Amino acid sequence: MMKKTLCILLFFLFTFLPLSAKLIKVLAIGNSFSQDAIEQYLYELARAQGDSLVIGNAYIGGCSIDRHYNNLLKDSALYDYRKIVDGIRSEKRKVTLKSIIRDEQWDVISLQQASQLSGVSTSFNNLQRLKNLVQSYTTNLHVEFVWHMTWAYAQDFQSKRFEPYDYNQRQMYSAIVSTMLGVLPTIGNPRIIPSGTTIQLVRHRLGDILCRDGMHLSYTLGRYTAACTWCEFLTGKIVDGNPYYPDTITEEEAQICQEEAHEAVFMQERGRFAVF
Numbered sequence: 001m002m003k004k005t006l007c008i009l010l011f012f013l014f015t016f017l018p019l020s021a022k023l024i025k026v027l028a029i030g031n032s033f034s035q036d037a038i039e040q041y042l043y044e045l046a047r048a049q050g051d052s053l054v055i056g057n058a059y060i061g062g063c064s065i066d067r068h069y070n071n072l073l074k075d076s077a078l079y080d081y082r083k084i085v086d087g088i089r090s091e092k093r094k095v096t097l098k099s100i101i102r103d104e105q106w107d108v109i110s111l112q113q114a115s116q117l118s119g120v121s122t123s124f125n126n127l128q129r130l131k132n133l134v135q136s137y138t139t140n141l142h143v144e145f146v147w148h149m150t151w152a153y154a155q156d157f158q159s160k161r162f163e164p165y166d167y168n169q170r171q172m173y174s175a176i177v178s179t180m181l182g183v184l185p186t187i188g189n190p191r192i193i194p195s196g197t198t199i200q201l202v203r204h205r206l207g208d209i210l211c212r213d214g215m216h217l218s219y220t221l222g223r224y225t226a227a228c229t230w231c232e233f234l235t236g237k238i239v240d241g242n243p244y245y246p247d248t249i250t251e252e253e254a255q256i257c258q259e260e261a262h263e264a265v266f267m268q269e270r271g272r273f274a275v276f
Helices: 002-016 032-038 042-048 065-074 097-101 127-137 160-165 169-187 195-206 221-235 251-269
Strands: 023-030 052-059 077-085 088-096 108-111 144-148 191-193
Touching (some): 023 032, 023 097, 023 221, 032 052, 032 221, 042 221, 052 097, 065 097, 065 127, 077 097, 088 097, 097 127, 127 144, 127 169, 160 169, 191 221, 195 221, 195 251, 221 251
Parallel strands (some): 023 052, 023 108, 108 144, 144 191
Antiparallel strands (some): 052 077, 077 088
16 A cells, blocks of 8 residues: 555656756856846746756956956966855855866856947957857867846946947947847857846836946846846746745836846847847
8 A cells, every 4th residue: 555655656746846847057257247147036036947057157347358368368366256056155266267167067158248348349359269268168068158148327327338338328238239249140149148138128117227336237126137037048938927036026026027038038039139
């Protein structure tokens, strides 16, 4: 009788457990914008839908493509390595990018540009060299390189960083899209994580309230919006309807973030970006 009961329990266990659960190891070679996007809420969103992530962030504030490339070329120990495993965050300081790349068999590695240069095509000259050099140190032959699309600044931001875009949010967003479409084909057209598009879509519905200082995302609503985008992109599962959201935002706000993240990923997969 006990054996029969055990067999029935095992049958139901394997029948109803999600067979599509994923373990994905993702590394961002970035800066404070990757910190905003992946270091909070992303793990929890994936876990809520049955997936697990190992998340790494090779962090230097404001780091550009050129600086990442030169750091890797010289093997400079300048990075803060933030890592999330089983939902637990750890950090190592003053480490090399090479050691971070070799730390895991990463499934996905994202590249991005410093925010103020994200719509300036001439600042991408070392992108192919950076990708090639990173690839030479990877331990997963099937790693996928992707591009993290960053967001335009808040319209009332007064920093000189905003000057190349005439202090105009829509102009900056358009420049980011145009630059990506012009530059990314030269490195094999990597898939794009459209955080910048999601931010614009949510701004359209909730107002220009997603940045805490004009450039970095607000600690809850803004960061949650970016995390929703990464979650759907990485797992391939529609984030709209995910039960997880922090108690610092409302259920209605979470729903809007999820809806627009799905819309941004959906459009990007079809080669389209929202026009404002």
